[in-house]
Amino acid sequence: MTDRLLAGLHGRGPITLDRHRAIHGPLPDAGPDLIATVEAAGLRGRGGGGFPAAVKLAAVAEARRRPVVVVNGTEGEPMSAKDRALMRHTPHLVLDGAISAARAVGARDVLVAAPPDSAAVLAGALSERGELGSRHTPRITLTASAVGYVAGEETAVLAHLEGRPPLPRVTPPRPAQSGFRGRPTLVQNVETLAHLGLIARHGAAWFREAGTAARPGTMLVTVSGAVRAPGVHEVPVGTSLPEVLDRAGGATEPPTAFLVGGYFGAWVRPDAVGLALDDAVLRAHGAAVGAGVVVALGASSCPVAETARLATYLAAESAGQCGPCFNGLPAIAAVVERFATARTVRGDGERLTRWIDMVKRRGACAHPDGFARMLETATRVFRDDFEEHARTGRCARCHADPVLLLPRPARAAATA
């Protein structure tokens, strides 16, 4: 077993402060020295971007004004449940990470954006502690996170915390330079901070005992689809995909493809040799570890119907700020829908490729790029299925229960 973050979990409510201290020991205060330790540990962000945590920490610590730490628990990715799992089951580890980060960069304020139920658990954990807000521990403020696919993007989280609509903005300036109300801001994903809470205790060498040399440590994966035990599991970075499936109880039916990373991620063939949760391996398949999402699409599901539904959902999740994203994604989703229903018009195949190419790098955030990556790999991996659908339309599998969860679009939910 490689349980670090999930060590001592019993599934009966959140771990209490006493039990948390018994499992992990006391939290030392290394102050700014933690940054060097994190750099030696090689910890990378676990929210999807995979950015080195030490670089962000150092950038924020070097800023002239007093910085703010933002704990990003928004988790807008529908197939990911890891951040919520951490906050609900081991809230003190998340708080430890946030406090360590605040001490490392010299922040007095920590702002947490989390779904209401997770925030409630964190509030309970905070009340257990009581001594916060003193000279060595920061003030921690809990805020209900915004809903929507792009609401978890770090600049969208900052906009939400400032009381504005949760929309991404152009970077630079990055949050490390100018974030919450113009102050230098460290925005870190919940899982990243939980790792930080352990690195502060056990050091860099311990962290590197798991994972690969380039991507050390363990990671949380949310496995779903055609597996017996879907849910959140902790594995070393670099674990092979078959092993990940084993951790999730094994496949319930032969998989036809995996969606890796998240909805902004990539579809990969199950027969691809040496597939592992390692960016160096996945890069060859146009994929990345992303937010640690693995969806196994079973043989009884229709990949074209799933892809078409997903494309329509992601198009509706555009923040509506940039023309190519707002106008382009629905137009592309409509072409995919035409494939799914055998209503293609002449040139649709070539049109799809060309249009996907036209939305890349044309947004303030990476939403159109993620959409493009997902569709490019879908049309490559499911080429035969797409061609068959273009000829014969809906298949028997199209009516199977959807595997990919599609929450109601945020805008529709807001107006309801």
Next chain:
Amino acid sequence: MALWYLTRATGATALVLLTLSVALGVVNVERFASPRFPRFVVDGWHRTVSLLVCVLLAVHVVTTVVDGYAPIRIADVVIPFVSTYRPLWLGLGALALDLLVALIVTSLLRERIGVRAWRAVHWAAYACWPLAFLHGLGTGSDIRAGWVTWVALGCAAVVLGAVAVRLADRAIARQRRIGAVAALVAVVLGVAVWLPSGPLAKGWAEKAGTPASLLGGKHTTTARRTTP
């Protein structure tokens, strides 16, 4: 020699593409779209064509300056009305170029400067085209070749059509529309009166302000090129 031809060719092509860019811009802002030609594709074409105009103009400008035939300096290209060669007509081109650079730069930085500032600058597109057009008529060595005249008139027709569509938009205030139509009619009549006695008449090169050293006895374009 080759450079001078390149200058003329890129100038004429740039005018055609600039016309297309204006038309696509109007199509875009009026939200004309179809399932096969959705708005982001129109937008993509508008962007691509506009950037292509810049590439052509870069060649147009560089060849003009490098070519030794006409005494045009780099300053003449960006500062209007200071050249010794056809100062008024080259100056209009310099103005059009400056406006185009402003249009392109603000468009590339639109997310930074905000949509309102961008839109304010982008209205200059309606000034950029006429300036470029008059520059083409006034300095163009080829305007008296029949087909070039027709291409230029065709471009003018396309832009007039696009502007008419834009002005018909309900979002345009009535007073502004009346003012724009009046200005438009004045410009069109002015050009229509001027054209036959100006660039289309003999002796234009001299009238336009071509230095005497460049003028030979004959005023046809090829003959002019052979004079030392």
